Amino acid sequence: xxxxxxxxxxxxxxxxxxxxxxxxxxxxxxxxxxxxxxxxxxxxxxxxxxxxxxxxxxxxxxxxxxxxxxxxxxxxxxxxxxxxxxxxxxxxxxxxxxxxxxxxxxxxxxxxxxxxxxxxxxxxxxxxxxxxxxxxxxxxxxxxxxxxxxxxxxxxxxxxxxxxxxxxxxxxxxxxxxxxxxxxxxxxxxxxxxxxxxxxxxxxxxxxxxxxxxxxxxxxxxxxxxxxxxxxxxxxxxxxxxxxxxxxxxxxxxxxxxxxxxxxxxxxxxxxxxxxxxxxxxxxxxxxxxxxxxxxxxxxxxxxxxxxxxxxxxxxxxxxxxxxxxxxxxxxxxxxxxxxxxxxxxxxxxxxxxxxxxxxxxxxxxxxxxxxxxxxxxxxxxxxxxxxxxxxxxxxxxxxxxxxxxxxxxxxxxxxxxxxxxxxxxxxxxxxxxxxxxxxxxxxxxxxxxxxxxxxxxxxxxxxxxxxxxxxxxxxxxxxx
Ligand code: FAD
Ligand code: SF4
Numbered sequence: 001x002x003x004x005x006x007x008x009x010x011x012x013x014x015x016x017x018x019x020x021x022x023x024x025x026x027x028x029x030x031x032x033x034x035x036x037x038x039x040x041x042x043x044x045x046x047x048x049x050x051x052x053x054x055x056x057x058x059x060x061x062x063x064x065x066x067x068x069x070x071x072x073x074x075x076x077x078x079x080x081x082x083x084x085x086x087x088x089x090x091x092x093x094x095x096x097x098x099x100x101x102x103x104x105x106x107x108x109x110x111x112x113x114x115x116x117x118x119x120x121x122x123x124x125x126x127x128x129x130x131x132x133x134x135x136x137x138x139x140x141x142x143x144x145x146x147x148x149x150x151x152x153x154x155x156x157x158x159x160x161x162x163x164x165x166x167x168x169x170x171x172x173x174x175x176x177x178x179x180x181x182x183x184x185x186x187x188x189x190x191x192x193x194x195x196x197x198x199x200x201x202x203x204x205x206x207x208x209x210x211x212x213x214x215x216x217x218x219x220x221x222x223x224x225x226x227x228x229x230x231x232x233x234x235x236x237x238x239x240x241x242x243x244x245x246x247x248x249x250x251x252x253x254x255x256x257x258x259x260x261x262x263x264x265x266x267x268x269x270x271x272x273x274x275x276x277x278x279x280x281x282x283x284x285x286x287x288x289x290x291x292x293x294x295x296x297x298x299x300x301x302x303x304x305x306x307x308x309x310x311x312x313x314x315x316x317x318x319x320x321x322x323x324x325x326x327x328x329x330x331x332x333x334x335x336x337x338x339x340x341x342x343x344x345x346x347x348x349x350x351x352x353x354x355x356x357x358x359x360x361x362x363x364x365x366x367x368x369x370x371x372x373x374x375x376x377x378x379x380x381x382x383x384x385x386x387x388x389x390x391x392x393x394x395x396x397x398x399x400x401x402x403x404x405x406x407x408x409x410x411x412x413x414x415x416x417x418x419x420x421x422x423x424x425x426x427x428x429x430x431x432x433x434x435x436x437x438x439x440x441x442x443x444x445x446x447x448x449x450x451x452x453x454x455x456x457x458x459x460x461x462x463x464x465x466x467x468x469x470x471x472x473x474x475x476x477x478x479x480x481x
Pocket of ligand 2: 062063064068097098101107108123127455
């Protein structure tokens with residue numbers, strides 16, 4: 001496709017990168033998204049910065065292989081409906097990925113402009129704009145299969161992997177039921193990721209579209225407890241496991257007993273429920289007026305510190321054992337947190353929780369140092385003797401990552417990897433291979449990858465749906481022969 005708008009006055013030479021973001025002191029006053037919806041002119045100008053470089057590194061770096069140069073070119077020419085058609089061909093939720101992908105590590109990180117010293121095209125923001133415009137204008141087609149098929153698919157987990165698979169399977173006419181133990185669908189899109197990154201109305205309209213298209217949601221149903229996997233296998237022709245990873249890694253230091261800390265996901269769920277105007281329960285956590293220490297350096301930790309700032313904490317410290325360069329969290333999210341007033345204590349590892357009258361008062365912290373760099377290896381860390389110090393705290397949040405729950409405890413014939421993720425036939429290989437060790441049972445998303453990204457869950461869900469479709473059609477042909 002011809003690049004449109006790149007050689008005119010909107011080209012990258014005269015048009016700097018602009019991502020309209022609310023000022024920090026304004027945005028911390030509520031839980032609304034911090035990226036301000038751009039104007040059409042702004043989107044045209046930003047999309048017009050794409051050079052149509054000929055080698056779409058951005059597309060290769062996108063897990064969905066989105067046709068980015070094409071929809072940028074169309075957006076630059078205000079051909080938004082066509083841009084939507086192309087963006088939605090490869091992704092079942094462009095407006096969500098456009099908001100929450102760590103673009104600095106994916107498409108925008110690989111953008112030729114970024115690599116050559118100019119700033120990357122604002123690919124994510126344009127993608128979100130295309131999706132929002134499509135919803136606003138009624139261009140998002142309802143799911144209306146050409147033919148209904150008798151076979152049914154049961155999906156365990158209503159997160160992005162389950163929803164993406166449901167979307168594609170229902171399009172093919174299958175009868176789809178999604179089971180989720182939460183009271184709402186959406187998985188971590190609804191209850192994990194805070195509203196300042198992804199407002200819940202954006203998730204809800206995707207759920208509504210699935211319901212309108214004939215997908216059945218059974219919420220409040222814990223598979224393995226309320227129903228068994230065998231029950232679902234009896235009921236459906238195929239079962240897809242997309243139940244994510246939820247076993248939080250815990251802090252194990254002297255003085256840390258039950259109730260002394262709060263798990264990151266519990267803390268975030270409570271705030272997301274407030275945003276959804278659910279009635280508050282007694283056990284809900286709030287940081288207002290408190291000295292908060294969040295332990296961990298990933299994106300979940302960033303979500304917690306920024307939530308605590310918005311709740312009106314007296315102070316918020318992020319404690320991480322390595323330095324800024326070696327943090328697992330996205331640089332963009334760290335920068336957002338710094339702008340919003342979070343203090344980072346780099347190279348500090350929790351050593352003990354100090355308490356008075358049964359209440360935590362501080363985190364005793366060991367000063368750490370990085371070992372000498374060794375080519376090809378992650379730098380190790382070691383304790384600096386005599387470097388201990390205390391950080392005052394009356395709310396300590398643990399954000400140390402997640403591991404899979406042991407789903408095989410209820411289903412011994414389900415093979416797991418050494419990391420307790422669900423073992424599938426050919427993970428990560430071309431053409432995928434999402435079949436598990438149990439015939440007719442497939443798996444996708446974090447349950448297979450371990451804690452990952454929404455965009456990968458969407459990719460897996462879409463690919464697993466295509467594989468399930470092939471499986472069911474082959475089976476039908478065999479029966480007919
Ligand atoms: P999930 O979204 O976890 O959905 C799984 C669903 O299965 C849940 O609804 C759960 O209730 C349900 N379930 C589990 N067990 C059962 C059972 N036994 N029976 C019935 N239902 C069950 N990624 C990004 O790309 N960008 C971000 O900004 C980002 N921020 C994040 C912030 C936080 C706090 C967290 C924790 C993760 C974040 N991620 C982010 C990662 C991303 O959310 C996940 O990779 C993604 O949601 C995985 O999708 P999934 O569908 O595999 O699982
Ligand atoms: Fe970039 Fe994510 Fe959109 Fe792909 S899905 S183009 S990586 S924002």
